[in-house]
Ligand code: B12
Ligand SMILES: *[C@@H]1O[C@H](CO)[C@@H](O)[C@H](O)[C@H]1NC(C)=O
Ligand SMILES: *[C@@H]1O[C@H](CO)[C@@H](O)[C@H](O)[C@H]1NC(C)=O
Ligand SMILES: *[C@@H]1O[C@H](CO)[C@@H](O)[C@H](O)[C@H]1NC(C)=O
Ligand SMILES: *[C@@H]1O[C@H](CO)[C@@H](O)[C@H](O)[C@H]1NC(C)=O
Ligand SMILES: *[C@@H]1O[C@H](CO)[C@@H](O)[C@H](O)[C@H]1NC(C)=O
């Protein structure tokens with residue numbers, strides 16, 4: 001009952017308080033929409049059987065209105081089953097994403113989703129993140145990117161969370177916004193989306209302490225400043241993979257910066273150029289950039305507004321994506337590979353087929369010397385994530401992980417997607433972020 005009175009009001013508030021202008025200006029024009037075709041192709045052909053990894057793709061396709069009614073119904077039914085069967089093992093942010101995807105819009109009749117149950121579980125998972133921070137030197141179970149997703153979903157789906165706690169933990173100086181002392185634009189952008197949602201819901205509400213709200217306003221202002229400080233010459237925000245979410249953050253926060261601080265068309269045009277050159281080949285990468293190009297943000301998620309269905313304007317073919325594994329006949333190249341633990345470095349030169357990725361090098365090294373180069377990887381939405389090397393396991397409680405480098409430089413792609421070059425000096429290094 002409480003919800004049915006609250007939601008239209010909240011919808012109205014979000015609508016009236018979040019300026020739409022920036023989204024409209026930056027939206028890819030009708031004539032230029034074919035430029036988005038490769039993204040949609042990648043997403044439609046992604047492997048939905050990978051379960052929860054489909055959440056971001058589904059969310060993005062639904063926000064953009066790129067599915068037809070049959071596809072939507074089919075994918076949502078399939079996705080509900082996956083969420084049900086994996087729910088207890090999902091991380092907080094994965095569950096938040098699942099809720100956002102399911103509730104992105106009101107789907108075909110006949111599918112009913114018990115949001116209060118899912119939201120209740122998310123409340124518990126969010127509490128567990130906070131508990132872990134209290135017990136482990138301020139380190140959450142996962143990351144601030146996921147805590148931001150949690151708050152965003154709780155805010156949009158009328159979950160319970162403490163506003164003073166949000167004002168406290170999302171201070172821009174918090175170490176969880178940084179990896180190796182470098183501000184994470186992805187994390188900051190997701191936090192801005194969450195904080196803007198919290199802020200727009202509490203506007204005009206009297207029981208909230210105005211000090212908390214002023215603090216949240218300040219956090220947003222500072223986070224936006226940090227995001228804008230990571231703007232590159234060609235208009236990207238952070239790197240190519242953080243730009244989509246940073247655009248969303250800037251769309252909804254135009255009250256917090258000056259118009260002349262960001263020329264969104266420049267950012268958009270660079271992204272369109274990148275698409276034409278084959279960027280965003282991974283479904284998750286495509287899913288992160290698409291909403292902004294459609295003038296949408298995660299704050300447009302609204303389970304009570306009917307889904308918009310496309311009419312197959314793109315005639316997207318469903319075909320197998322091109323395999324990344326090079327043919328056996330490809331010429332061999334030699335690369336250096338080493339495992340670095342503190343000051344100890346173990347090196348090997350391996351031969352792999354031209355066009356191989358970092359992971360192929362690691363596999364070859366493991367084959368040649370398992371004692372030194374054994375490793376394990378876990379499939380994630382960005383591809384294989386290296387969890388252990390020589391039995392040593394990454395751990396969020398002490399902020400440790402296996403860092404990937406090439407020629408001494410931190411890579412911005414993963415082991416499954418970084419294509420190696422002859423003579424590369426590749427490294428996995430036991431690091432603290
Ligand atoms: C938090 C985070 C990390 C943490 C992960 C541990 C933790 N505390 O959670 C740390 C700092 C350790 C990390 C490491 C790396 N990361 Co990171 N990370 C993120 C971030 C900000 C959020 C991920 C998240 O929670 N997603 C939400 C949940 C719900 O989705 P999920 O799929 O379940 O999340 C898991 C995976 O994303 C995984 N993960 C995190 N980073 C990466 C990177 C790759 C390549 C893979 C396969 C998996 C992976 O960790 C998450 C928790 O288990 C994203 C930004 C983004 N937009 O996604 C970047 C991001 C995914 N990371 C990125 C990169 C490049 C890396 C590294 C390869 C950097 C390096 N040179 O070593 C390494 C991974 C190396 C390895 N061992 O395989 C890129 C990937 C780009 C790409 N095209 O491949 C992103 C998009 C940032 C960016 N804009 O450049 N990362
Ligand atoms: C379409 O894109 C081209 C190249 O990016 C640009 O020059 C043109 O102005 C765009 N058209 C519209 C209507 O936005
Ligand atoms: C999809 O994923 C499943 C499970 O991981 C795997 O068995 C199947 O081969 C994959 N299909 C494609 C087309 O990648
Ligand atoms: C939804 O779940 C809640 C909590 O588990 C439960 O109390 C409620 O009866 C459920 N509602 C429906 C319609 O199934
Ligand atoms: C909501 O959360 C606060 C703390 O986060 C707690 O004190 C309160 O009891 C919760 N309310 C409900 C209805 O769950
Ligand atoms: C909010 O509270 C203040 C004092 O506590 C009161 O004067 C004011 O009228 C209230 N405003 C609304 C909109 O209820």
Ligand SMILES: *[C@@H]1O[C@H](CO)[C@@H](O)[C@H](O)[C@H]1NC(C)=O
Nearest residue numbers: 334335336349422423424425
């Ligand atoms: C590997 O590194 C060594 C030492 O830095 C260098 O002499 C050698 O040329 C490298 N080999 C390849 C294949 O890159």
